[in-house]
Amino acid sequence: MRWAVVLAGGVGSRFWPLSTAARPKQFLPLAGADPLILDAVRRVLPLVDAERVLIVTSQRLADAARAALPMIPPGNVLAEPFAASTAPALAWATTHAARHDPHAAVLSLHADWTVGDPASFRAAAVAALDLAEQQDALVTVGAVPDRPEAGYGYVVPGEALGAGHRIAHFVEKPSLDTAQTLIRQGALWNTGLFAWTAKRFRVEVAAHTPELADAMPHFDAGRVEAAFRAAKPVSIDVGLFERTQRGAVIGASFQWDDVGSWAALRRVRAADPAGNVTAGDAHAVASTGCVVWSDDGPTVVFGMTDTVVVRARGITLVTTADKAPDLKKLLDQLPASLTGERGA
């Protein structure tokens, strides 16, 4: 049977002042009316029964995840004792699936993405799972880039493997110039939409991921806290995909966005003819390329270009689209009374 694992433990400050440690990005309705995490689960439910959808999140966020996802059995929300990057989280979830079903195949995705076309997303997910099962491979879905993007990870395809390719190598967060070169050479965005069989995953982890060597027996025995204490934090990309010989990539053309900042809402939400995205009681007049998010009162921008204005939780933020990804630098300079609930 096929399972889906939704990684939902993220914290962050890029959507301050709307986001808080108790309500990070994946719980915000950034793409539409519902939280991103609900969008993410709905996106996979046509493929995987709710009983086989697992949510991995922090203890702090577990109740919020259960509340946001009433269709998911509460026991399917796995609360990490502490954050240890993605490899321990996925080892836990994959072990959980294998215990119920030794022939499980796992699709892994993040709770805080937006996807333009859910049907194309599902087609890519099915192709990735098929490739993982047919070729006994660890598969990542590569999105066809529509722009050079320095902030993303790239995957370079190698020789053909079934419907996909082996992975030649990864390039993490290249310069813009390098990104352009990579794209010309056929590199894809490493989405983090992964597929593997539980059996192959465990074999490859045993062979290549010493960071999990002491943890796996604890996961097998259901001793989650001991497993996390025994694990060394490492991402699944570094701890497994960059090391295994059984990595594969399959290209896909659905619109995928990790919504890295307020400015990214211009790609994710419908814009007016001047390219402004507004949400709430927001008014953009004689302005272009602005993001105006106003939760608690009217906000009017007049004559602005590429500006981000957010009014949320009683706080107003005004910054540029260029500066929006750097909010952490801002928050480091503000009094704690403003930023206490900022997230990491």
Place this chain on the structure above:
Amino acid sequence: MRWAVVLAGGVGSRFWPLSTAARPKQFLPLAGADPLILDAVRRVLPLVDAERVLIVTSQRLADAARAALPMIPPGNVLAEPFAASTAPALAWATTHAARHDPHAAVLSLHADWTVGDPASFRAAAVAALDLAEQQDALVTVGAVPDRPEAGYGYVVPGEALGAGHRIAHFVEKPSLDTAQTLIRQGALWNTGLFAWTAKRFRVEVAAHTPELADAMPHFDAGRVEAAFRAAKPVSIDVGLFERTQRGAVIGASFQWDDVGSWAALRRVRAADPAGNVTAGDAHAVASTGCVVWSDDGPTVVFGMTDTVVVRARGITLVTTADKAPDLKKLLDQLPASLTGERGA
């Protein structure tokens, strides 16, 4: 005796959303902790007893003026039956002063200015009153420009007259290029700080201001409403100063500003080292030349240049310093629910 007349009937939308029709600019604490009108009255009280300070305003604003100015006798607040520009207002106030004191000299000023150095302002006011009395002239105080300013009126001095000069001519709101030329030629800003004797004012009005011909007998008889109905609206500049042969100008170097927009607060209030002016719970980080006014909650600007951000009466406005004088254009495009109390 010397009297002061403070013109306080203005309405306007340049300080939206803080300003409303019921609380226009002169009632806002734009320069410091107190409303501009209170600053204006305090500025003249060392020269003129409160019993001889007259406030001319609208009926709608009369009670607000009395409340803002507890030191002024309530009967000294003259409420116009309707707005008719400055000539009828000043004719009324001058007649009022002359009835108490046939030898009255009148100093006329506006309630919504800011002045950098009140002592220099008073020195200029005394010099203007002296010149008015000694030369039997209608005097305007000309401020030495510290920048070309297209929005102001300019007065060009002619031949010497006592401590001042006769007025050669006026230039209203020149282009920036013309303003630069005028300044090189010695032109001054026509502040609207005026001085005259009641006797000379009445003689010159009789000779040059037909718009007031039918009104003056009513003013003399104390029939204010009839006087306003009989008057044709005209400014004192057009209706008298541009026509009389007895106009004079006296230069002064006090810092004078009519605070024409939110952006003008950068000249009027103390700025941080990067040139940002903040008021209320406002924070400017990595920003330059911004005005951030936050009345009802924290406002943070990050990486902005020459931007105006105002949070007042539950509304947030974001615009550029260049656009700030054009708020009327904005308000014409907003729903009435936002702008109902905007002012004219």
